Amino acid sequence: MRIRPSLLARTLLGSALLAAVAAPASAQDKIKVGFMLPYTGTFAALGTAIENGFRQYIDEQGGKLAGKTVEFVKVDDESDPAKAVDNVNKLIKRDNVDVLIGTVHSGVAMGMAKVAKETGTLMIDPNAGADAVTGPMCALNIFRSSFSNWQPGYAMGKVAADRKIRTAVTLTWKYAAGDESVNGFKEAFTKAGGKIVKDLTLPFPNVEFQALLTEIAALKPDAVYTFFAGGGAVKFVKDWAAAGLGSSIRLIGAGFLTDGTLEAQGAAAEGLLTTLHYGDSLNTPRDNAFRLDYAKTYKLQPDVYAMQGYDAAQMLADGVNAVKGDMKQRDALVKAIESAKIDSPRGAFTLSRAHNPVQDIYLRKVSGKVNRNVGIAVKGLADPARGCRL
Numbered sequence: 004m005r006i007r008p009s010l011l012a013r014t015l016l017g018s019a020l021l022a023a024v025a026a027p028a029s030a031q032d033k034i035k036v037g038f039m040l041p042y043t044g045t046f047a048a049l050g051t052a053i054e055n056g057f058r059q060y061i062d063e064q065g066g067k068l069a070g071k072t073v074e075f076v077k078v079d080d081e082s083d084p085a086k087a088v089d090n091v092n093k094l095i096k097r098d099n100v101d102v103l104i105g106t107v108h109s110g111v112a113m114g115m116a117k118v119a120k121e122t123g124t125l126m127i128d129p130n131a132g133a134d135a136v137t138g139p140m141c142a143l144n145i146f147r148s149s150f151s152n153w154q155p156g157y158a159m160g161k162v163a164a165d166r167k168i169r170t171a172v173t174l175t176w177k178y179a180a181g182d183e184s185v186n187g188f189k190e191a192f193t194k195a196g197g198k199i200v201k202d203l204t205l206p207f208p209n210v211e212f213q214a215l216l217t218e219i220a221a222l223k224p225d226a227v228y229t230f231f232a233g234g235g236a237v238k239f240v241k242d243w244a245a246a247g248l249g250s251s252i253r254l255i256g257a258g259f260l261t262d263g264t265l266e267a268q269g270a271a272a273e274g275l276l277t278t279l280h281y282g283d284s285l286n287t288p289r290d291n292a293f294r295l296d297y298a299k300t301y302k303l304q305p306d307v308y309a310m311q312g313y314d315a316a317q318m319l320a321d322g323v324n325a326v327k328g329d330m331k332q333r334d335a336l337v338k339a340i341e342s343a344k345i346d347s348p349r350g351a352f353t354l355s356r357a358h359n360p361v362q363d364i365y366l367r368k369v370s371g372k373v374n375r376n377v378g379i380a381v382k383g384l385a386d387p388a389r390g391c392r393l
């Protein structure tokens with residue numbers, strides 16, 4: 004049977020389209036970025052800020068890296084570790100992404116990193132601090148633009164001891180990020196002679212704090228060190244203020260306690276001291292430009308998460324530019340990111356052997372809905388990367 008030309012043409016076009024869909028993005032004129040982030044739940048705003056920051060940098064490059072159009076696909080990981088492997092496989096197998104950008108929650112990030120390592124998929128972690136990702140699970144294809152959970156915790160332990168805090172209770176969600184943040188705090192605090200009175204936890208993402216606040220009132224420590232973030236941090240700071248404990252007990256924490264949360268926390272957050280690799284008043288030309296553009300584009304103030312997303316895109320660009328867009332030149336791409344000096348809004352930083360930022364950790368104080376930078380808690384702090392063999 005003779006096939007009519009128009010049908011033949013359509014059939015050929017159909018097969019070409021199919022081939023284009025099935026081919027890895029790197030064989031085309033595109034770079035496919037897969038966001039695996041929380042878009043629902045207590046960390047929803049954090050996921051959005053990371054995506055916004057990432058897109059801001061790509062937009063600054065005209066939507067292209069090394070001449071290739073950047074395309075995005077996304078999956079809501081719901082901050083649910085049980086769904087992590089299925090979710091990351093959607094991006095790798097179904098969507099054929101060139102790079103994974105994710106995620107916020109440490110438990111989910113460890114599931115992602117395991118699959119990224121097994122499949123060799125390039126991954127940049129734009130938040131989750133899981134020590135293991137740049138520790139025992141470290142890999143040549145896995146990078147982080149954020150921090151390890153140990154870093155801000157360790158810095159606050161030092162600040163607390165320097166400020167003559169002698170006794171502390173720790174309070175956090177019971178999961179990797181909370182445990183590791185508290186461990187970092189304890190390491191520096193106890194080394195300087197501080198005493199931990201009690202470790203308190205509640206399951207992630209619970210926000211029923213009343214019984215814990217009652218217990219803290221009875222324990223009467225000098226300070227309470229906390230790791231909370233997102234919606235949970237908003238609720239905790241408000242409950243703390245309402246309980247009236249702040250006049251006799253100092254509330255301190257990793258900076259997530261007051262980052263991206265101050266509008267909602269209002270007066271309840273005033274005066275809180277935290278440590279983080281960012282702040283709202285660095286007042287450098289680089290940061291001012293980033294913040295102004297972000298505010299104009301998204302009608303929102305940027306926060307640490309937006310900055311980490313922006314830097315994840317800068318790290319990707321360093322790699323992609325070095326290989327002129329040829330994502331198959333993996334060794335050269337990895338080497339370029341490894342040796343990059345990233346011109347971050349937080350201040351320029353380099354990566355450790357385990358691919359984690361070596362960075363200044365700032366001391367910040369909340370003042371009128373701003374995390375005011377009041378000094379550097381630890382300069383050039385590198386995560387110890389325990390267990391990483393590369």
Ligand code: PHB
Pocket residue numbers: 046107108109110130131132133152180231232233259
């Ligand atoms: C984490 O789970 O590693 C995590 C989550 C939220 C933050 C920081 C760290 O703000």
